[in-house]
Ligand code: SF4
């Protein structure tokens with residue numbers, strides 16, 4: 001016999017004017033290798049078909065299932081119930097727009113962030129279908145790939161003190177994106193152009209450096225390193241700008 005698990009789950013439907021935020025409690029029996037995805041599906045099938053939560057890949061790839069699990073943001077599909085106590089409290093991620101219960105709209109936030117920091121390769125070269133692709137050094141490609149592993153789950157944003165206080169803060173995920181483009185030899189942006197995008201209070205200078213972001217990233221991205229590198233580069237750009245050093 002498995003443990004009896006008690007789930008306290010946040011409920012609210014912003015589409016329904018009569019809905020009031022509250023917590024519902026459900027009890028289920030734990031099974032072997034049970035993940036929160038399996039538990040939530042069982043609760044929906046056996047107790048309440050109206051329960052809303054997001055899942056797509058069930059393999060830690062789509063980033064859709066992030067939620068607050070006993071107060072800590074994480075991917076529900078990758079969390080085994082046997083890593084948790086018998087009583088489990090599930091809440092939606094803060095900051096993002098609520099869709100209902102445990103489901104939030106991370107897509108709009110990430111789109112706005114990507115547009116704000118111009119998260120694409122800036123080049124004056126015109127794309128020619130006929131020419132062979134330019135080769136990139138393998139070691140450099142791997143370094144870039146390391147930062148590209150972000151699944152845009154939103155855990156680092158939810159855990160960030162600044163992002164929780166300031167709606168305009170772009171978060172460690174944006175800094176990681178910029179660090180990735182700074183490494184990319186195809187991106188022709190200059191130091192001062194990057195400074196315009198990220199050398200602000202909404203960017204690197206708004207970061208308090210307490211590293212909640214790195215602690216919770218389910219993909220173990222090296223956010224601490226990237227924040228440190230950017231802070232140094234942007235600090236140097238600020239000094240050059242102040243003293244008009246070329
Ligand atoms: S280190 Fe910066 S980006 Fe990371 S959680 Fe703290 S304030 Fe947010």
Ligand code: SF4
Pocket residue numbers: 149150151152153154155156157172173176216217218219220221
């Ligand atoms: S950096 Fe990590 S925690 Fe943040 S969105 Fe990407 S994968 Fe999620």
Ligand code: FES
Pocket residue numbers: 054055056057058059060061062063064065066075076077078
């Ligand atoms: S369902 Fe895709 S990351 Fe969890």
